[in-house]
Amino acid sequence: MIRTDVATEADAKRTTKEPSFIGKRVPKLDAPDKATGLARYLDDIKLPRMLYGKILFSGRPHARIVNIDTAAAKALNGVRAVITADDIELVPFGFGSDNTALKKGTVTCVRDEVAAVAADTPQIAAEAIKLIRVTYEDLPVVASVAEALADGAPVIHEKAPNNIPFNFDYLHGDIEQGIAESDVIVEDTFNLQRVTHCCLGTSGIIAEFDATGKLTLHSLSQVPFLYTHDLSRIIGIPPQRIRVIQPPIGGGFGSKLDVHPFEPICVFLAKATQRPVRMHFTREEEFFATPTRQPMIIRLRSGAKKDGTFTFRDVKMTLDNGGRTSWGATTPWISMRTFSSLYRVPHVRQDVDVVYTNNIYACAFRGYGNPQATFTIEAQIDSLAEKIGMDPLDIRLKNAQEPGETTGQGMVLRTCGLAECLDTAARNAGWEVKHSGAQKPTHGIARGMGMASLFHVGGGAKIYRSDGCGTMLKVDDFGGVTVQTGSSEIGQGSETVIAQIVAEELGLPIANIRIINNDTALTPWDVGVHASRTTFIAGNSALRAAREARGKLLDAAAAMLKRDADEIDLADGKVVDGDTGEPLESIGKVIRGMHFGGKHELVMTTDFYEPPSKAPDKEQKGDISACYAFGTHVAEVEVDLDTGVVKVLGFSAAHDVGRVINQLGIEGQVEGGIAQGIGYALSEELKVEGGYVLNPTFTDYKLMTTQELPEIKTAFIETQDPAGPYGAKGIAEAPLVPVAAAIANAVYNATGVRITELPLTPERVLAKLQEARGDKSGETYGETCGQPHG
Amino acid sequence: MPQVLDTLDLAFEVNGDAVSVKVPPGATLLDALRDALELTGTKLGCGEGECGACSVLLDGRVVNSCLVLAAECAGAKIVTIEGLAANGKLHAIQQAFVDQGAIQCGFCTPGMIMATHALLADNPTPSEADAKRALEGNLCRCTGYRKILDAVLSLANGGVAHD
Structure with missing residues (x-):
């Protein structure tokens, strides 16, 4: 009997073979229906x-x-x-x-x-x-967090008389000690805007x-x-x-x-x-009338020693919760993990007030509080580096965790490719040449480069009692496989990843695999598409169900062929000799032999995979995910100093993904995340004034279009996570997380002006540039046009 | 009093077939396609000509079908996403979108493919800049456009490698 929980000698032999499907560029199974208009949307x-x-x-x-x-x-x-x-x-x-x-x-x-x-x-x-x-x-309308917290503010819900329904506070270490150990300290208040998912459907x-x-x-x-x-x-x-x-x-992204x-x-x-x-x-x-990303005001103080060692982060956040509360109010659970564990920091405190207002309310959105936190941390890392005269890459490398570390919040980094991500993203971007420390121009075009990294869960997140996923797998008499998985396909490509895994294990063509993933009457339980968990959790469950089916097939084939199960393998729809690959029998014939032969056995397996993560304790500490994702993005920008227009010229992204399952799909996830991030950084803002939404159209809410697409270089760092399916970690949310931070750092590098609000619209950038130059409004325009001052 | 029409009888050609439909006077081409003809491959993304999901070919030009009155289309030749695949085989543009990973949620895909069709008919060897310009009116929230442009450029020169 082939065991499914430990690798056998035969498994070990197989892992040295070139996989048929894992790591390949496999087109999405649902793409032909979507390309022809046959896919039936709601x-x-x-x-x-x-x-x-x-x-x-x-x-x-x-x-x-x-x-x-x-x-x-x-x-x-x-x-x-x-x-x-x-x-x-x-x-x-x-x-x-x-x-x-x-x-x-x-x-x-x-x-x-x-x-x-x-x-x-x-x-x-x-x-x-x-x-x-x-x-x-x-x-009386409470139109902002400030109004909600003012003395005598109207009460929006009686159970929160101070308009603060929730706090999400966190501490590791001792902030006072961190301050005392610091040679340099920076403090800023960041203002992160309201953006919305804009699912096309x-x-x-x-x-x-x-x-x-x-x-x-x-x-x-x-x-x-x-x-x-x-x-x-x-x-x-x-x-x-x-x-x-x-x-x-037609698009999810948390909505x-x-x-x-x-x-x-x-x-x-x-x-x-x-x-x-x-x-x-x-x-x-x-x-x-659908929820948005949380607008956040974040006051962050962080410190470092002269040698670049990070000492502490002290965070005070207020979230504009809007008039009702969705799961999105809990985004500080994720932002605190970034504050605590993006790079090594001994002392971290997060103090959060979720504040009721009469604005429209917020919910989950790709990254779940992480883009906001990352934006603030990465901006201050550049400030700290500048104060102590270090290169931004060097200070990050100095504080990057290594595999085997446990973060201050109790998350165990069994694999960690952060340093390699930093090096790779910087190298691919031409960091040494292009990150300029030179004198900043005051007019014309300025170029700059900036970087930011990310930390996110990569192996699910134990937020509910279970973070599991079920699979039911059936191999029919013809070598066709039906996989019923609890996980949902929302465009991200999980269906194809699961088919690749099953096809790999059973030595069958992908065309033989049918995935049923959209009907709760048929599919086993799953938490759902969130926390970048589907490839890892549903992938592991499908892998285990497929391994068990594989074991049944090999046992039956071994008996039929009078061979040892360890000596044979499944490939290309056939039972083959494990060493030579010589075809011995068709898989279909083995299955029919099981079904109609003396054993009257069907090949059906079930699995429920529960990751080895732990629910956090009351202090929010603990190993919440089975593994963790890292990445670094480097942005190169051009800033028109006379108009404030920021153009992203190039993007270099390196992600620790454990192992690539679908090269085509994972590139798409990264490219799509970067595009959403560019929108978040430069143009997107759902404007709400006095509680009213001012720009509910794509004309006034600016998504990135093809015209703003920069050159993108992607790299995948394969750290082979021992808990992941074939070593894979989740990707999903990660590529959006550091984008705005990298762009803002690049704008700083280009201009020497630090902007702590998003989006970096021409109006905002120009105003900040003029403020820094001491310009009066209008002068710049006159000068560039060569016209006399008015 | 002028006579008020409850419905319009319109005849035009869709995907090579002569069709006649009855639609309310204010119906858009998109309404006629989706509701009257059940050609639901063409998507309604915004209804205001901002997203391009409803792109179809009207006498060879790509249009936002949500902004065209059905009444304007009498006698016209219309091609929708359903009109591309033939004999059970995907059109080369559709196949390129599948192969290049240009499709995620897929809601923008029919419009993207129709806009690509119009581009290639007009310019069989588009540069990346040409492709970006041709698709700038089609929004995609999933892919970041890179793989869509890869699909378009893979078809330039009739699929011969092009830089």
Whole structure:
């Protein structure tokens, strides 16, 4: 019997062979359907008798609902249901239990859901929404963190009379000692803006009931099992009577980690009408009525000794939580890990206030608090390096951890390629030549280079009771394999990674592997797509299920061929001699022999993989992930000193990924992360003033386009993590994390001006340059144009 | 009083087939394709001509079908993403997008491919700068565009290597 938990001699022999699929450029399994328009996204699905749902949002940042008159809407021809909070049971939900599907009493942000309709067509639904008359009594609006914390500020939720529902405090070491040991200390306040996911496919859901009251949802959730559990409470339907089917998802990036109010609302509409109801957001709704990344104000102090050794970091953060609370409020759990463990720092304190305001609220977004933390840390590392006269690369190398270290927060770095990432990214960027310490010009074009590294979980994160994933694997009589995995495909390519792993283990072509990953009625449990965990966790589970199936096949083939199981292998759909590769029998024939022969055995295996990580203790310390991801990015920029326009010329990224499973996919993850990061750094900001969203369009919310794409060099440092599938760690979120930090450091290198706010728009950069030069507004323009001063 | 039309009867050609549809007077080409003809491969990303997900070819030109009134298309020749693959074989552009890893969530893909089609018809040997200009109106949130441009450039010169 081949054991699946320890490597056998045969496994060892195989690992020295060139893999067939692992590390290769394997096109995504779902790409042909997506390239031809066959992939059926949520808004492509039309069920018989389906109605169209629409929500009335409050449109007011803070107000008391006095009355809702739905009579005219109900009277409109084609309207099948109109519901308000009075029509449903209001079950509090969300991380702060401060949300309900529809709102009763008070609305606390412009996106609060007040009423909803289901109608025969989307047009009638939109018309009906306009006919609902709501009488409000406006309340004083808390438009910023500062206003929320001011004396006598209006209270937004009674259970948080100071408007601070949560703190996320952390400490290792002794800050006073760290200060005493420092030769240089820097302190800055950073202001990180609100950005939003901008999934190209907007949010939506279809809800339908069968005749026995069982609910089927076509849902875009990226965490279908936790979602079923949470939704069940809100809608009062037991989870075992809810089935979640996920159509292809037009982008996630963390936005689909929570149950959003529109989802239970759609269920209530389906219940009220006893017909399928589809709800699908417009782009404008997607901008103002879905959660965003947390805006953060971060005051950071950090210190170093003369030789460059980091001494301490002392962090005070305030998060604009908005008017409700989603899982996103917990992003400081991740930011604290970056403050504590991005490079070696003996003394770290994080003090966080999550603050209610009447702004739209925030949720998870790729990086989960890490881009903000990294931006501040990496800016100050450059400041510390400058103060003590060290090269930014050298000071980072001096403080980079080595494999085997345990960080101050108790995370064990069994593998760690940070130093190699620093060296590689710098070398590929031409750091020695291009990172200039020269005198900064004051006009014309300035070039500069900056770097930043990242630390993130790479082997899941034990935040829930389990961080596991299940797999059910079946090999059919024809050598076809069906893999039912709990993990979800949201465009990131996990489905293909799982197929590669199974194909590698079973010696079958990828075309023989079918992945079922989008139906909770069929798939085993998984936490969901978050924490960059799917390749690592779902990959390990698929690997173990495939190894067990492989063992069964080899045992049966050995008996059939009268050979020892250790002497034979599976390759190219055949049982082959382990040494010579000579084909001995087709795998299909072995399976049929098992099935129809004397043993009457089917080749079906199951696995539940629970990573060897530990839930953090009360102080948030502990080995939360099975492994950790590192990386370094180097950005080269050009700054037009007369207009403030920043252009990213080149990007060099090196990531410790353990091992590459799909070269094509992992490059795509890195390139995509860099693009999102460039948007975060230079152009993206969802502007909210007085609680109102000012720019809910792609014209006014600027994503990176092809025109801003720089030259990108990617490198993968393969540290072969012992816990990872074939040595792999997660990637996913990591490539976005250090981008803005590297760009801001490059802008500093080019101009000598440190900007502590994002995005680095021309207006902001020019203003800071002028401030540094002592210019008066307008003078620069006159000079560059050669015109007389006005 | 002028007569108010509830629906328009329109005839045009889609992917080589003559079709006639009944649509509301305000319907866009995108509405006609997705709702009346069930050609759902063309995507609605914003409805305001900002994202390019709804790109189709209208008499050989690439347009945002969300901004074109269906009524303007009477008699026109339209090609959508469904019109490219033939005889069960992907079109070379589709195959290049698959092979080069240009597709992640895939929502922008049909529009990207149609914009690429228009580019290559006009300029069979685009440079990287040409490709960037041709696709600048098509937003992608997943790939960072690199692999999309790789796919386009892999087709330049009819797929012959090009720098």
